[in-house]
Amino acid sequence: MGDLEAVMRTNFACREFTDAPVPDDELVAILELARFAPSGGNRQGWRVLAIRDQVTKDRLVDLCLPAVHLYVAQRNAGENPWNTIVPSAVDADAIDATDNASVDWFRVIARAPVLLVVGVDLRVVASADSKLDRVGVVSGASIYPFVQNILLAARARGYAGTLTTFLSSAEPAAQDLLGLPSEVAVAAMVPLGQPRRVLTRLNRRPVSSFARLERWDGPPLG
Numbered sequence: 001m002g003d004l005e006a007v008m009r010t011n012f013a014c015r016e017f018t019d020a021p022v023p024d025d026e027l028v029a030i031l032e033l034a035r036f037a038p039s040g041g042n043r044q045g046w047r048v049l050a051i052r053d054q055v056t057k058d059r060l061v062d063l064c065l066p067a068v069h070l071y072v073a074q075r076n077a078g079e080n081p082w083n084t085i086v087p088s089a090v091d092a093d094a095i096d097a098t099d100n101a102s103v104d105w106f107r108v109i110a111r112a113p114v115l116l117v118v119g120v121d122l123r124v125v126a127s128a129d130s131k132l133d134r135v136g137v138v139s140g141a142s143i144y145p146f147v148q149n150i151l152l153a154a155r156a157r158g159y160a161g162t163l164t165t166f167l168s169s170a171e172p173a174a175q176d177l178l179g180l181p182s183e184v185a186v187a188a189m190v191p192l193g194q195p196r197r198v199l200t201r202l203n204r205r206p207v208s209s210f211a212r213l214e215r216w217d218g219p220p221l222g
């Protein structure tokens, strides 16, 4: 259990890797653990493509770039990128004004030894909030525990990675590139490898800032 706690506390978002490969047997070991994730009705709709071909990795990252530029422009404007509640004031000019260097922090993931594209088969996903008049969140609950398990299992084996979602904004092109059927949604792209450096102090808010007793206006927990 001590190991689990250490892994959870140091499971940082890693985007830069050494050239050391992640062999197939290591990938299998990681996915063999990740598969114990929960999913709605235990339908296990996850599908994984492990991509090492450099041309494909470059193309996948290129597909993400419009979304990354929008993300950077929204961050520069003090907005919470991609949120569906507060309308964005960022226009096409502001997006054009973000230069290539401002997205380098993301582009580097093309050099990861392997990119995992994690899809989810929507034919088996229980989307209990699909009739509500807001963006769906429940569908993700059948795939992101699995992605988090990949990251934890990788970390425990000395690797690291990041959950990225920019590729979802270019889903049709990604499906076309990879031969994914249309019912398999692109949930995440996870670069994996040996980290160039390891972060051990993650910036997270304390429990008392987000948990309360009994009611929204109740006393803080912790």
Ligand SMILES: Cc1cc2nc3c(=O)[nH]c(=O)nc-3n(C[C@H](O)[C@H](O)[C@H](O)COP(=O)(O)O)c2cc1C
Residues within 6 Å of the ligand: 011, 012, 013, 014, 015, 106, 162, 163, 164, 165, 166, 167, 199, 202, 203
């Ligand atoms: C739902 C979700 C989407 C994310 N999408 C991206 C992404 O598209 N690209 C990226 O580089 N990082 C992405 N991240 C990683 C976050 O930026 C990272 O988890 C956060 O900044 C904390 O980083 P840290 O663990 O190093 O402190 C995403 C994380 C989550 C949970």
